[in-house]
Amino acid sequence: MYPIKDLWEPGSLDEAVDMLKAHPEAMVLAGGTDLFIKLREGHWDEASFVSLQKLDELRRIDYLPEGDVFVGALATFAQIGKDPLIEKHFPLLKKAALSMGGPQVRNMATLGGNICNGAVSADGAPSMFALDARLVLKGADSDRVVPITDFYEGPGKVRILPGEILTGFILKELPGYGGEYIKFATRKAMDISMLGCAAVCGVGPDSKITDLRIALGTAAPVPVRCTEAEQMAKGRMLDPVLLDEIAQQAVLAANPRTSWRASMEYRQIVIKELAERAVLTAYRKAGGRYDEEN
Numbered sequence: 579m580y581p582i583k584d585l586w587e588p589g590s591l592d593e594a595v596d597m598l599k600a601h602p603e604a605m606v607l608a609g610g611t612d613l614f615i616k617l618r619e620g621h622w623d624e625a626s627f628v629s630l631q632k633l634d635e636l637r638r639i640d641y642l643p644e645g646d647v648f649v650g651a652l653a654t655f656a657q658i659g660k661d662p663l664i665e666k667h668f669p670l671l672k673k674a675a676l677s678m679g680g681p682q683v684r685n686m687a688t689l690g691g692n693i694c695n696g697a698v699s700a701d702g703a704p705s706m707f708a709l710d711a712r713l714v715l716k717g718a719d720s721d722r723v724v725p726i727t728d729f730y731e732g733p734g735k736v737r738i739l740p741g742e743i744l745t746g747f748i749l750k751e752l753p754g755y756g757g758e759y760i761k762f763a764t765r766k767a768m769d770i771s772m773l774g775c776a777a778v779c780g781v782g783p784d785s786k787i788t789d790l791r792i793a794l795g796t797a798a799p800v801p802v803r804c805t806e807a808e809q810m811a812k813g814r815m816l817d818p819v820l821l822d823e824i825a826q827q828a829v830l831a832a833n834p835r836t837s838w839r840a841s842m843e844y845r846q847i848v849i850k851e852l853a854e855r856a857v858l859t860a861y862r863k864a865g866g867r868y869d870e871e872n
Contacts, residue, residue: 580617584626591635591716591745597628598741599718604628606743608652608691611683636690636745639663648714650746651690655702656681658689668749670757670776670860674705677761690744693726696734696800703730703801704776705759707793712748717741723748730800755780755789756863758856762848771796772839773848775828777856781864787811792824792857796839797832797849804831804853816861816868821854828853 584604588594598604607613607627617625630636636652639661647663658664658675665672678684678692678701692702693713703726711726718741726747731737738744755778762773773796780789790811792804807827814820834845862868 580614581622581624582617582627583624585629586627587629587632589632591633591743594628594630594633594743595716595718595741598743601626601628602740606630606694608688608694609654609686610691611679611687612691612695612697630743638746642748645751647749647751648746649689649749651694651744652688653690653746655679655684655687655689655692659684667751668705668709668757670759670778671702671705671709674701674759674761674774674776677701677759689747693729693747694736694738694744696730696732696736698733698798698800699771699774699796700801701761701771701774701795704774704793704795705757706747707801707803708757708776708778708791709749709752710791714745714748715739715742716745717743727803733799752778752780754864756860756865758859758863760852760856762852770839773797773845773852775849775852775856777853777860779857779860779864779866781861781866785815785865785867786813787816787861787866788813790824790857790860792828792853794828794832794849794853797834797845799835802831804828807831807853811857816858816866818870821858824857825850825853 586597604626607629636650638650642648655675655678689702692700706726713724715722757778759776761771776793778791782788790808795801807824829846829849836842
């Protein structure tokens with residue numbers, strides 16, 4: 579028996595915000611795949627929820643008037659994994675979505691809940707970091723848009739204000755870019771991530787890198803962007819020497835620690851290997867010519 583004190587089910591986003599304002603002790607409930615585990619484990623003696631399940635407007639994935647793509651916070655991982663817009667413009671996000679849990683979990687778990695949970699192992703986080711996602715947050719008195727890189731505060735902590743609801747994400751299309759997401763876990767399926775690496779790459783007609791983004795999950799207390807590795811690659815053709823330099827810099831950016839999942843030394847090896855694979859795949863998908871003998 580779950581210790582649920584109150585459960586409110588608003589019929590509109592404005593009503594949901596009003597309910598949170600009236601009941602500041604209540605938590606936002608999306609898919610519930612994380613919250614109900616915490617309830618079962620006794621994190622709270624009792625809990626009150628404002629459920630978003632009736633707000634179909636938060637499930638949409640479509641274009642915004644300015645041409646960007648909006649992904650609703652209630653979009654499930656199963657929905658993201660089969661959405662044609664995601665498949666066309668952000669295939670690395672599709673790959674990340676389909677790597678998350680099993681079919682039952684993907685049918686319930688939402689991208690918004692995955693990000694707001696603040697878990698360092700969140701499968702959606704590395705891809706959203708690499709895609710420079712912006713979060714749309716609605717509060718009782720104001721709305722705001724926040725870069726995802728500014729959203730994480732620490733393990734399990736995000737910068738969402740009291741009474742705010744994450745309504746969705748804004749993603750900018752990246753024509754001609756290549757992307758890749760690699761999840762490393764003990765088991766091949768239905769396992770928590772030991773490390774996740776996402777890379778997005780733009781390449782010019784001369785095979786020189788015009789843009790590179792590398793993001794890591796479960797490598798540090800919060801998901802990280804490897805900004806120094808990204809900068810050193812710009813304007814250069816990818817070759818084995820540069821690829822090794824990028825991967826080494828990614829290890830430094832992550833500064834991994836020993837935890838119950840893996841030792842620091844093991845993580846360093848995995849980070850370097852996954853960074854090399856993800857960057858090389860993204861580079862080739864973008865049309866870059868890679869000379870393995872240089």
